Amino acid sequence: MTQGRSIRLFLVDGTPHGLLTAEIMNWTGHVLTGPRGKLSELVQRPECGRTGVYFLVGPDAENSARPQVYIGESDDVGKRLKQHNRTEEQGGKDFWEKVCLITSKDQNLTKAHVKYLESLLIQQAQRVGRCTLVNGTRHDYIGLPEADQADMAFFLEQIRTVLPVLGFEFLRDASRPPSHDLKTGAAASASDVSESPRFRLSLPKHGITAFGQEAEGEFFVLEGSHARSEWGGPAHGYQRLHLQLCEEGVVADGGGDLLRFTRDYAFSSPSAAAAIVVGRAANGRTEWKHEETGQTYGEWQEQLVSEAAESRAEVL
Structure with a gap:
C-alpha cells in the first residue's frame, strides 16, 4: 500500500x-x-x-x-x-x-x-x-x-x-504502475498489482482489440492495443486528441487501417480512452468489458461501491 x-x-x-x-x-x-x-x-x-x-x-x-x-x-x-x-x-x-x-x-x-x-x-x-x-x-x-x-x-x-x-498536472508521470503483462495477462508481484483488473474493448468490424486498466485515478490504454487509423465520427473534442497522439507517436501504424499504441497512455476517463480507440465519441462505461467476468466498466465500478458500502455497514 x-x-x-x-x-x-x-x-x-x-x-x-x-x-x-x-x-x-x-x-x-x-x-x-x-x-x-x-x-x-x-x-x-x-x-x-x-x-x-x-x-x-x-x-x-x-x-x-x-x-x-x-x-x-x-x-x-x-x-x-x-x-x-x-x-x-x-x-x-x-x-x-x-x-x-x-x-x-x-x-x-x-x-x-x-x-x-x-x-x-x-x-x-x-x-x-x-x-x-x-x-x-x-x-x-x-x-x-x-x-x-x-x-x-x-x-x-x-x-x-x-x-x-x-491543479498542475504537467509533471505527473503518465506511465502505468506495473500490474499485468499485456500479452500473457500474468500478474506481477502482489505488492505491485493494481486494484483494477484489465478491461477489453473489441470492435470486430474494424479488427480492433484494445486493453485498458485503471490506475491512480486515470484510465490507461495499454501498449500494443489497436485503434482506428482515422476519426470516423462527427466532429468532437477528442478528434484533436486523436490527431495529436498520431503526431506524437503514441499511436503508430499497426497494419491495414489500424493504429497501434506504442506505449501505455493515460486518459482522463474510460470514455476518452474508448473514443480514441474506436474513432468516435463513445461511452467508456459500457464499451470497456472486464476481461474475466465480461462486466462493463460501469457494472464493475458499481459492484465495488456496493461492496464497500456493505463492508462499512457491517463495521458500524
Whole structure:
C-alpha cells in the first residue's frame, strides 16, 4: 500500500482563487502560486526575493487538451516575474495566466541547485508530454556535486507530488504502475498489482482489440492495443486528441487501417480512452468489458461501491 502524505495548504487571502502556499511535512521546499491578476501582491511576498524555480502556465490556443508551460530559475524570482509580465514586444510573455514558484524554507537553495533543478524539470516535462513546453530545448547542467544531485532528485519528487494537488498536472508521470503483462495477462508481484483488473474493448468490424486498466485515478490504454487509423465520427473534442497522439507517436501504424499504441497512455476517463480507440465519441462505461467476468466498466465500478458500502455497514 502506498504511504500517505500530509500537505499543508494556506489560502493567503482567504479565497480559493487567490494566492496559495503549500508545504509537505519534512520537506524544506515551499510552494507559492496564484493567478497573474494577483502578481502585484505575489511579488511583495518574501519568497519572491529568494533563489528558486518557477512555472508560468497558460492555455495553448492550438491545443485545448494541454497547457503551455515555461520553466525557469532565478536567484531573485520576483525580479524575473516582473520581466515576464511585460508584453512580447518588450521581451515578456503573454500566454501565461498562472504562476507557481518553488523556493526553500531554509534558504539553502543556491544558483547551482536551481539551474540543475530547472534542467531536471524541463527533462521531466518533455518526457511526460502533458504540456506544450515554451522553453524549447533543455540545457544540461552537470556542475553539481554528486550529493547535491541526489538532494535535487529528492526535491524534484516532492515538487511532482505537490503540483497535481494545486491543479498542475504537467509533471505527473503518465506511465502505468506495473500490474499485468499485456500479452500473457500474468500478474506481477502482489505488492505491485493494481486494484483494477484489465478491461477489453473489441470492435470486430474494424479488427480492433484494445486493453485498458485503471490506475491512480486515470484510465490507461495499454501498449500494443489497436485503434482506428482515422476519426470516423462527427466532429468532437477528442478528434484533436486523436490527431495529436498520431503526431506524437503514441499511436503508430499497426497494419491495414489500424493504429497501434506504442506505449501505455493515460486518459482522463474510460470514455476518452474508448473514443480514441474506436474513432468516435463513445461511452467508456459500457464499451470497456472486464476481461474475466465480461462486466462493463460501469457494472464493475458499481459492484465495488456496493461492496464497500456493505463492508462499512457491517463495521458500524
